[in-house]
Amino acid sequence: MSARRAILIIKLSALGDFVQALAACAMIRRAHAGDTLTVLTTAPYRSLAEACPYFDEVMIDERPKLTNPLAVLRLARRLRAPRFDRVYDLQTADRSAFYFRLMRRWDGGPQWSGIAPGCSHPHANPHRDSMHTLERQAEQLDMAGITPPDPLLPPDLSWVPSPDRALLDALPDRFALLVPGGAPHRPRKRWPAASFGALAGRLAASGVTPVLLGTAAEAAEAAQIRQSCPLAIDLLNRTSLLDIAGLGRRAVCAVGNDTGPMHLLAAAGCPSVVLFSDSSDPALCAPRGRAVTVLRRDDLARLPVDQVWETIDQRLL
Template sequence: MNGSDADKQQVLVLHDGDLTSVVRMLAAARLIRSHHRTARITLLTGPDFESLLKYCPYFNAVETGISDTARKNFFDRLKAARNSGFDIVYDLGAGSASNKIRAAMRFARTRWVEAVSNPKAPGHPLDQIADQLGAAGLCRVGHALGEAPGPELDWVDFVAKRSRTLDPAYFGLQERYALFCPAGDDSPPAQRWPKERWASLAHELRQKGVEPVIVGGPSTRELGRYIAHITPGARDLTGRANLIQLAGLGRQAQCAFGEDVALLHMIVAAGSPAVMFHPGDNAPIYSAPRGSAPTLLMHAPTLAQISPSEAVQAMRCAGGFAGASVAA
């Protein structure tokens, strides 16, 4: 393909999933943008995470009507596919919606590339998807565990330059701070670190000159209030920050702690070193968050066996306290 042909390419990316899946999708989207540097790339997705994805520089346009497109009858989908003008479609995980769209795209002479992880196969989703994109010519194949590029939210810095609401000072954060990303009340008790442990960890961080900041959705508000009440100086931001603001906080956080929750995956992708608590005898190496900084996986048969001091020591190993006023 010569340069003029590449300039005219129209690329469609399909994806619809939860926040963890969206964060992982950004790694594939970066590879697609790197390969199709001058193409017009459209993301067709659901509406839940538009507030974050609309700022992503990998896409020229973000459309949120994937479910509406899939609900059309076959002939309407066929007509839309023929009129779409897309040269390549990348299916990064859109479930039944992508299956219906693909059936129509078969008659539109559009190249279809499927890059979807298989939870039943060994390997991390990021490595699996990178191998599938490699088979399509976007990168190499044969990624060992941890070799595929992880998602990065460094582009949030450009948003922060235009909006002070992404600045930690907007939330009253002036010094070093650590983000707590706890599981909410909707998670099983066995998958949640005890609230007393969170409060003790907040106290230890205050002793080190690091401000604990609890973030999360409505299901974490009770825990956020508890930690802030028990530990003077801890900041409860549960329910008060949207996704793009939380990504901005993650860009400048000293470190982050959390269970295996979607928000921790996003904070790690933003560049924060992290410690993740996980119940069980084995570390969750096939589902761990990935980013530019280390993530330490702490696991035990029951989460209560993990002490705050052990969590602090693990974060020291990840480099999360580098430069802190009382770092050891």
């Protein structure tokens, strides 16, 4: 019997990117069924990574500043100690390319799939940055000897456990999830709170309770939505990443901006309407799935509530 090999997957951030990368992680798990898979990620995604059946070990990258040589040395020792046989760099950024250099050994170091100069299995496509994340990572793995499935499968979060009973008991049988937030430094990625409020009112009138997801940073938007629709339930800052995915399996539908939680909901199989502005390109990063609809306007303030409402499958309501 051949010895188990030590395999490292690097995927540090952000949430939507981490979720998208789970499709590639599933391919790696199948290709390395008898090996030990470790994922290197960052603290916000620890719970998701630890629950994921693809990984045997989770290693947290504290992202030391390169100006702190002692911290970088400690990281180098952590990365070298397992003596990984192969690394799949799904981050493909300057930082992970630096880790390639940190992990070099007298014997050359591990095999490496990525774009780090000098790596053994480069993703040698000069147009990789114009590909959707799923196709780009599938092609990267293909060049490393892992044949992608045909058709290419989106990420699947069917393994996520059900949310805490107390959380479910606080919700009605029929609810829709609204995600009004987004990156604070990119306000153009947000549909106006007034529009979410009008949509929430229509959902409530149809017998479906709107439930708001997000963080405390969206408190002002949530207050405005609840002013328009007092029946809306505010779960801001009350759900973990696993909770969000679990709620997606119970919800009638979800509507939200191009932000990480919508990737979780889409991957959980929730019928999802994802709203894009000119701040991001759905051809490169939109969630995929048979129940995912993408709506795009250069300026989301010009996206009518009527169009979003009509996009929701009325048979679900």
